[in-house]
Amino acid sequence: MTSLAQESVPADASDRFDSRYFDLISYIVSNAIAGExxxxxxxxxxxxxxxxxxxxxxxxxQASEECKHILLLSKLGRTLDVAVERRIVEPQWxxxxxxxxAAVSRRDLPACLIIQDLMTETMAILLYRTxxxxxETDPRTAQVAAAILKDELEHLEIGxxxxxxxxxxxxxxxxxxxxxxHHRVMPELFTMISTSCHFLCDDLGIDCGSLTLxxxxxxxxxxxxxxxxxxxETLDSLFDxxxxxxxxxxxxxxxxxxxxxxxxxxxxxxxxxxxxPTAPAPCCSPEAAADRSEAPSAGCPSPA
Amino acid sequence: xxxxxxxxxxxxxxxLGGLIATALLAAEPEVRILAPxxxxxxxxxxxxxxxxxxxxxxxxxxxxTLDRLExxxxxxxxxxxxxxxxxxxxxxxxxVHCAACLDYFDKAGLxxxxxxxxxxxxxxxxxxxxxxxxxxxxxxxxxxxxxxIAETVHDDPEVDPTxxxxxxxxxxxxxxxxxxxxxxxxxxxxxxxSGDGRYSGKRYGLYQLWSGIERLLCREWHETIHAFAPLxxxxxxxxxxxxxxxxxxxxxxxxxxxxNIVAAEEGAPSARDLWTLWLDACNRPLRxxxxxxxxxxxxxxxxxxxxxxxALASVNLEIIGxxxxxxxxxxxxxxxxxxxxxxxxxxxxxxxxxxLMENSAAIQKFLERHQRQFALAS
Numbered sequence: 274m275t276s277l278a279q280e281s282v283p284a285d286a287s288d289r290f291d292s293r294y295f296d297l298i299s300y301i302v303s304n305a306i307a308g309e310x311x312x313x314x315x316x317x318x319x320x321x322x323x324x325x326x327x328x329x330x331x332x333x334x335q336a337s338e339e340c341k342h343i344l345l346l347s348k349l350g351r352t353l354d355v356a357v358e359r360r361i362v363e364p365q366w367x368x369x370x371x372x373x374x375a376a377v378s379r380r381d382l383p384a385c386l387i388i389q390d391l392m393t394e395t396m397a398i399l400l401y402r403t404x405x406x407x408x409e410t411d412p413r414t415a416q417v418a419a420a421i422l423k424d425e426l427e428h429l430e431i432g433x434x435x436x437x438x439x440x441x442x443x444x445x446x447x448x449x450x451x452x453x454x455h456h457r458v459m460p461e462l463f464t465m466i467s468t469s470c471h472f473l474c475d476d477l478g479i480d481c482g483s484l485t486l487x488x489x490x491x492x493x494x495x496x497x498x499x500x501x502x503x504x505x506e507t508l509d510s511l512f513d514x515x516x517x518x519x520x521x522x523x524x525x526x527x528x529x530x531x532x533x534x535x536x537x538x539x540x541x542x543x544x545x546x547x548x549x550p551t552a553p554a555p556c557c558s559p560e561a562a563a564d565r566s567e568a569p570s571a572g573c574p575s576p577a
Numbered sequence: 578x579x580x581x582x583x584x585x586x587x588x589x590x591x592x593l594g595g596l597i598a599t600a601l602l603a604a605e606p607e608v609r610i611l612a613p614x615x616x617x618x619x620x621x622x623x624x625x626x627x628x629x630x631x632x633x634x635x636x637x638x639x640x641x642t643l644d645r646l647e648x649x650x651x652x653x654x655x656x657x658x659x660x661x662x663x664x665x666x667x668x669x670x671x672x673v674h675c676a677a678c679l680d681y682f683d684k685a686g687l688x689x690x691x692x693x694x695x696x697x698x699x700x701x702x703x704x705x706x707x708x709x710x711x712x713x714x715x716x717x718x719x720x721x722x723x724x725x726i727a728e729t730v731h732d733d734p735e736v737d738p739t740x741x742x743x744x745x746x747x748x749x750x751x752x753x754x755x756x757x758x759x760x761x762x763x764x765x766x767x768x769x770x771s772g773d774g775r776y777s778g779k780r781y782g783l784y785q786l787w788s789g790i791e792r793l794l795c796r797e798w799h800e801t802i803h804a805f806a807p808l809x810x811x812x813x814x815x816x817x818x819x820x821x822x823x824x825x826x827x828x829x830x831x832x833x834x835x836x837n838i839v840a841a842e843e844g845a846p847s848a849r850d851l852w853t854l855w856l857d858a859c860n861r862p863l864r865x866x867x868x869x870x871x872x873x874x875x876x877x878x879x880x881x882x883x884x885x886x887x888a889l890a891s892v893n894l895e896i897i898g899x900x901x902x903x904x905x906x907x908x909x910x911x912x913x914x915x916x917x918x919x920x921x922x923x924x925x926x927x928x929x930x931x932x933l934m935e936n937s938a939a940i941q942k943f944l945e946r947h948q949r950q951f952a953l954a955s
Contacts, residue, residue: 456682498793502881505888514876514888521888523682525785 296479299355306346307361312339315373315389322382338424349417362473365461372457383439383450390432395507396462397425399500448516455520466496582607583668588675590614592778599630600820602642611667613651620648657697664705674698675713681739691744699755710757716765716839718746725902728835738896758832765839771815771919774932793882795943799862806852806867807898810845813921825916836907846923848897
């Protein structure tokens with residue numbers, strides 16, 4: 274569990290980090306808070322699906338820890354004097370919430386656990402690991418991130434334990450839930466590994482085009498590779514590669530992934546009715562816009 | 578044969594469509610092309626890309642050549658017949674339908690584009706009375722079968738690699754049953770030019786694997802590399818071989834024919850040869866462990882980057898690992914009549930690979946970083 278006492282670290286960051294760094298922190302922390310808000314809602318909504326009183330209590334405690342994360346992140350924003358949004362701005366979070374609620378409606382506990390404890394927590398772990406990297410973020414950010422990371426790692430393990438039990442009793446149902454959740458949630462989570470946004474930068478008063486991960490000694494590609502590896506590792510700890518391999522292969526077609534893992538024979542159709550890419554926000558960087566409108570290759574019937 | 582001189586070409590914004598456009602413009606001075614493209618594509622950028630390909634092929638005045646190509650806006654699915662007026666005004670007498678959805682996992686898109694749009698294009702062809710409908714399919718439209726893959730319309734196999742192959746097979750049937758004179762061309766895996774290795778497409782096919790290695794295995798040196806590398810011949814076709822075969826087929830094949838545009842098995846490199854070619858030139862691990870079957874790979878024991886690469890490429894690697902045997906009677910007949918079909922062999926594939934490596938900042942950085950180590954090892 275996160276200790277609020279860990280916040281009391283003197284802020285000596287302003288000398289070492291420039292305004293672009295703080296813009297980036299503002300952007301990342303705001304998105305992290307949105308993820309935490311979604312997590313509170315998800316955990317709260319799934320409590321009644323938990324099979325035992327102990328599990329219900331544990332789930333409520335998980336929600337409570339996510340509340341503390343919001344408070345910690347909000348205070349971090351105040352301490353660093355950066356703008357922080359305490360509400361969900363980016364639409365992907367709401368989309369994931371919608372899928373989660375659908376799973377709750379049909380009492381699909383495996384899907385709920387997979388969405389929240391595996392997928393969302395895996396991405397949260399990547400995020401907080403990145404922010405907790407000593408020497409690459411300011412000490413206060415690194416310390417807050419490290420504290421939250423500990424909780425998120427615990428949440429992941431709790432989720433894995435619950436899913437192992439479910440897999441033991443009904444593997445087919447859990448595998449089906451994984452396939453269902455993967456195709457709905459992972460594209461959303463993956464597009465958020467980006468420094469472009471729909472509305473967030475406008476709301477924060479940040480120039481979206483100026484955001485660069487170089488401020489924290491990383492880049493989008495490295496983060497995406499890290500996310501992919503972590504996700505594969507998480508899935509491998511529970512599922513048969515025969516089930517997971519095609520799911521991972523499908524990630525090559527995700528928006529934003531094509532420049533990194535070009536999609537083999539997978540690509541956007543060269544014509545016709547595919548889901549329209551989300552309209553770019555005015556603040557989106559040219560790179561991001563180019564990513565979205567990536568010209569597909571037509572008629573390339575070349576597998577492999 | 579009844580090929581036209583005023584062609585409506587779909588998919589010209591993509592790799593194969595672009596190759597077809599440039600091949601037609603270069604080989605047939607009378608040809609004019611109407612190329613509907615999706616809204617959102619930049620015609621100027623596409624024109625530039627086509628001009629580069631023409632120039633690389635020796636055209637000294639590519640801009641003038643491209644005067645014979647006109648872009649149009651592709652109507653949304655369900656409204657393709659809106660092209661009727663424009664097609665008639667342009668004088669379209671042949672349709673070359675190359676547009677496709679290639680996303681294995683987008684079932685709705687595959688259905689809508691590969692099947693639905695093909696049927697709409699056939700309806701358009703009927704309404705304007707084209708002399709021939711040429712459909713660009715895939716060599717793998719048979720699905721997984723053990724028998725030699727004939728140049729005929731396929732029955733359904735027991736298993737399809739993906740929904741992509743099944744939708745292409747259904748589209749082929751629609752073409753064959755449309756009543757229009759037709760030609761169905763089935764290329765396998767297209768790679769760069771046999772001469773200089775240039776490749777103007779996105780990183781599909783073999784390039785996906787190369788790109789995955791570049792991104793995932795070149796961040797750090799791997800002492801041991803595990804690879805799914807079956808000994809099956811990999812069926813690769815150079816882009817210039819594809820272009821030559823396309824032109825020869827439309828000129829020389831009679832109507833209602835199907836042509837497998839595939840490599841000769843004899844002498845074709847295996848997936849293992851391709852891995853060796855790459856690893857010798859780039860990653861240079863101390864140990865390489867090759868697997869003949871995907872099921873033999875201890876996935877969970879692999880380093881994360883190798884595990885991720887294996888998963889990302891798994892669907893395509895399994896397709897490569899299947900023992901495909903294609904009939905090549907059509908190509909043999911065309912070759913006998915003068916078709917130049919440079920086969921993809923290790924030296925020409927190496928040219929494509931080298932070109933990619935030379936243009937990759939990540940690989941150059943990796944090689945530079947490990948230059949001393951590699952020099953000592955060798």
